[in-house]
Amino acid sequence: MYQDLSTPLRTILTPGPVEVDPRVLRVMSTPIVGQFDPAFTSIMNEVMGMLRSLFKTKNQWAFPVDGTSRSGIEAMLCSVIKPGDRVLVPVYGRFGNLLIEICERYGAKVDILEQEWGKVFEPAEIIQAIDDKQPDIVALVHAETSTGRMQPLKDIGEACRKKDVLFIVDAVASIGGVDVRVDEWCIDGLIAGTQKCLSVPSGMAPLTYNERIEKRIALRKKVERGIATEEELQQTNSLYIKSNYFDLTMLQDYWGPRRLNHHTEATSMLYALREGLRLVLEEGLDERFARHQYHEKALVAGLEAMGLSLFGDPNVKLPTVTCIAVPEGIDADAVRKMLLDMFGIEIASSFGPLHGKIWRIGTMGYSCRRENVLAVLGALEAVLVYFGAPIHKGEALKTAINYYA
Ligand SMILES: Cc1ncc(COP(=O)(O)O)c(C=O)c1O
Structure with missing residues (x-):
C-alpha cells in the first residue's frame, strides 16, 4: 500500500531545520547499544565534554534534553521557577513570547519589556528594568530567529550576577554559528538547539547550568523528598518540580555518575549530536564563526546589488539569518512557493506582524556554503523577474561571484 520513503533533495536556507551534514546522517545508522552499556555511557561523557567546549564553560552540567529546543527551555524554566517567582522577559521577537508563555x-x-521587532535592547534599558522590577530571574533570547537580530549579553549578565538575579538565555539559534561565552558573560543557564547551526536533526536540546542553579533545584528536590529543614522550607515557597520528564535534578542524576534510571535515552540522536559536535570542534569555533560571516557577506552583497532592502537594524544583525523586505506589490508566499517548486530551494517567511512582509534566509551550519548562497541569489532573481519586481538584473550573481573569486 505504501511506497518506500522517498524525499526530494532540497537546498534548505531557512533558519532551521537546516541541511544535515552527511557525516551526521551516517552515524545515525550506527547500531544501538543499551543506555547503561559502558560503550554508551562513555559516549554520554564525551558529549558532555564537547558541550562544555562549545558553550565555553567549566560547568559540570552540560547535557542534552531529549525533545526539540523548547524541551530544553521548558526543562530549565520549570526546574528553576517556583510559583510566584518574578521573571523579567525582554521581548524583541516571537521567541521572547515563547519564554513568557512557559x-x-x-x-x-x-x-515584560518590549522592543520593536527588528531592533534589540540597549543593555542599560534591561539593567534599569532589573532595578525597577527586582526580578528573581531574567530570561532572554540571544538570537531572535524571527527578526534576525542578536542581543548583546555580557553587560546584562554581569548586572544580573551583581544583583544576584539568575540569568537564563535561549541560544537556540546562535550556538555553533556565532560566539557564545557562558562563563565570561555570567550566564547561569543556557539552552541550545541542534537543528540550526549545529546541523543535526531536530530532537535534542543541549543545555548547561552552573552551581547557582544547581543549588536552587537541589533545594526543591529536598522539599519533594520531605527532607528539607524548617529553615530551608521557609526559604522556599516551592512545591516540587512539576514535571517528571523535564526535572533537571532527575536528568542530572541520569547524566551524572549515579546513572539513575530516568527516560530511555534517544540513542541515535545522541550519536548524531556527538558527530555534529565533533565536526564543529574539528572545524574550530573561531573558524566556524568566520565561515558564517564570510557567506553572510556574500549573500548580503548579492541581495543589495539586486536592489533589495534588508529588514532590521544592521548593527545588531544575526550573521546566520538575513531578513529581506518584500518589495511592494509582490506576493511573498508565491515567491517562496516558486522557489521550492521550481528550484527546490526553501527560504522562510516570518511570524505575526512580519508574515508576508519579510523573507528570512538562514545560512546556518552545513547549509552555509558558497553553492547554496549562489543558488538562492540566482533563483530569487529569476523568480522576482518572473513576478515583475523592479530589481537590477544580473547584478546579484556578478557581485557574489566577484566576492568569492
Ligand atoms: C530562538 C528560538 N528559540 C526557540 C525555538 C524553539 O525551538 P523548537 O521548535 O526546536 O522547539 C526556536 C525555533 O525556531 C528558535 O529559533
Missing part, C-alpha cells in the same frame, strides 16, 4: 505556565509573575 514562565507563566509554571506560575511565574512575568514582567
